[in-house]
Amino acid sequence: MVRAGPARPRPAAGGGVSVFVFLGPTVALDRARELLDATYLPPVQQGDVLRLLGRGPRVIGIIDGHFDTVPAVWHKEILVAMAEGVHVFGAASMGALRAAELHSFGMVGVGRVFEWYRDGVLTGDDEVAVTHGPRDTGYRSSCDALVDIRDACQAATTDGVLPGEVAAQLVAIGKAMPYPDRSFRTVARQGRADGIDGALVDRWLAYAARRGAGRKQRDAEAMLEAIRVLVETSPGPKPVGYHVERTVFLERLRHEVALAEVTRLGRPPADAGERLRAGETLTTLREKQLLRLLARQAAERLGWRVTAEEAQDRGDRFRVQHGLASPAATRAWMAAEGLTEEAFWLHVQDTCVIERLQRLHGQEIEAGLPDQLRVATAGPPEPRREASHGAEDEDGAAAPGSEVDRARPDPPDPPDPPDPPDPIVRGGERLAVIRKKVLLRVLAAREAARLGTTMAAEDVQRLADALRRASGLDAADSWQAWLAAEELSEDAFLAVVRELAAVERLEAVYADEIDRRVPDHIRINALRAGWSSEGSP
Template identity: 35%
Template sequence: MKRRADELVVFLGPSLPAAEARRISPCTVLPPARQGDVWRALSLKPRALVLVDGVFEAQPSVWHHELLAALEAGVAVFGGGSMGALRAAELSAHGMVGVGRVFGWYRDGVVADDSEVALLHADAEHGWRPLTVPLVNVRHAAERALKARVLGRPGARALVDAAAGLFYQERSWARIREAVAPSWSRAVLQAWDAWFAGGVEDLKRLDAMDCVRTAAEFVRHAAPPAPGARRNPSSLVRRRRLVEDVTRVGPRPVDSGRVMELLRGAPDAAAWAEAGLRRALLAGWVRSLGLQATDEEIAAEEAAWWQERGVRASRRQAFLAANGLDGPALRQLCEARALERLALTHAARLLPDGPSWDEALASEARLGGQWEQAARALAEAGDPPSEEE
């Protein structure tokens, strides 16, 4: 069966040209990941996501919370080669799969700093072409030269130390050779030059290819995705996702931040927000009391919600996407509705001498004027007072 390209989403830049990734497997290639990009990529409904390249320093880097959100949504997440190797080492305990030697070095503590994979590169117009050499590539070249007996251990260490002493935006092979030359004999320099002329392997490129292959193999043979462990990210993360995510209306992505701008200016914005706050506060309070909604109660709320919307079963996935939701997110909202209903149904027992249903009905009717309307209607109808009165 022919696979959709967006089943596999790959973040690539200087580590591997997009065309090479597509030759390995059908995939959707996106630029080096910035903060928020993984959240936005989830709207494509991929089965697997590969993080190789990502920005840093000048722009916010891809957040761990985004990758955890992908895992929670049932998307397999692979990382290798560059920023992906670093994030995979940090999140392997949470289910992110690391691939390649650079990942192994980070995982095992051989390297630790993100500067190990940093390099200067061209922009998208020029295919993200690398302009300098990342330190992990120098380490790999030193190992290969040592194995080929071009360098001894002191010479290999000197090569890595010389490269590490250069700022990543200035670390070219020519500058590295210039920096290490005083540490090598003439014979070593000649042997290096002859060996180097045959070409040195690009470790980041090799790892990136391996990472795409591994993810593609997973997509070919894995079972349908299942939601991962549910998390409760902080309010900061939740707010950031509200403005950095996208909502898909049909095939077209819309910035969720712009949707929020329109909603804030709506006439009913205050009422919507207050209703949402009441529900969230009541649900949180009920949880704090150690109470939980059952699966049946949540399912009943979800069924009632769909009935309120009047959406046919065939359109439900598109309807959820257009509302910035998916199945797990809808279940979470319906759980809050179930907890809210639990609090309202048992209000008299959740507090000492708690409010009754009739008290609540009367207080709202008096505040809203409905009490007066009902009393006037009875008076005009000549309704007699009760015997007790």
């Protein structure tokens, strides 16, 4: 039922104003481009407007958006956009809904659907909902929106095609249907079944077909025209008379958007264990950010300050380590990643403080390494094979120390392999990583005690039991066998668990601050040697 009108010359956006429009099935893309020179994006969903702010839009138009398959675009992200000077328009579908709710804050609504929602004539968002195909099908609709059916009925009444009571009956029939089942044909069929004169129904269908574009398309095209008129004036920033409060929910959405961008997944990680850029998980990244946060707090209590010379030296070492041969290459990398200088130097200063704390707590860290390794690699112990004396090994060769071995001349000693700068230990982790994990446990236990957030004994036991189950040690015999094989007492195990519990508790306490810094850590950690200003890794 949706037909495009006659083609018009395509207008160019004036003044270099950046315009973005969220568009799906309501208007064909080619038709939209005839009306307005803009960057056209898929139907909007939660986080898309916040994400778009990083591209410096001057005008955002919202036509189509997702309703029930993914979270819908949030009102507050539109308010944030306008507070940052962006002109936001809405019409036809999701855009009309949000404009009706936010027109008093400055969002510009266009068209009759917007007016119906604004004035309370319509209330249900299903009035504009349709099912449609994916992007490569042009978002082809498989049903008709109720607002299009309603508009065709009203127009038919005005033009004398339908009596008012018949038009109202057809609208009621459409409203009673689930939105995926609504179409002019299904409403007409049900109307005939309900006793409406078939000749009237056929006349209405023919009238609706002659009208061409439906109400949603007409409103959307009117919005594109309104944006074109605004763009030709080279508008300045949008003035608003409100301030957007930084709520927990808004900050979390910002974090999710930033995380989706920096991980290059196009979405937030599915779970905390999903591997991201550079192979790290969100769980690991959060632990690293908690360590940096606690290190900063410890440095403040100790009165430590990182000098400019110390930070510059550490920053230079970072550049050399990652193949950034010049300040220009460093700036190019930061620009490509969207990393600010402030965030980079904060990372460098945190690294300096962590290195100092590792020296300060060196004895505690080294003492905690064995138990950290034992707990990190917990699992059923493998049987040990006893060494035999004077016997042959499995290949039939004499075992070292046997009589046959003594009769042979001693082979020359092989050259000693070079010591790795950061040896890999049990569990496949590097020793430097294990040391930082122990430092995190030490700092977390002290901070939890300072805040009075230590876990109760039963909570510690719950965490210990969960760790045992995850490691395949839930059976009493395998548990005792593992303790014996590791020469670890149950008290020592629980001591480690208590510190891990402190880490878990503090991750909850500082969740927002941790999540805010995770994207910058991903950017820095994903850097690879060989990156140059010519391109990213």
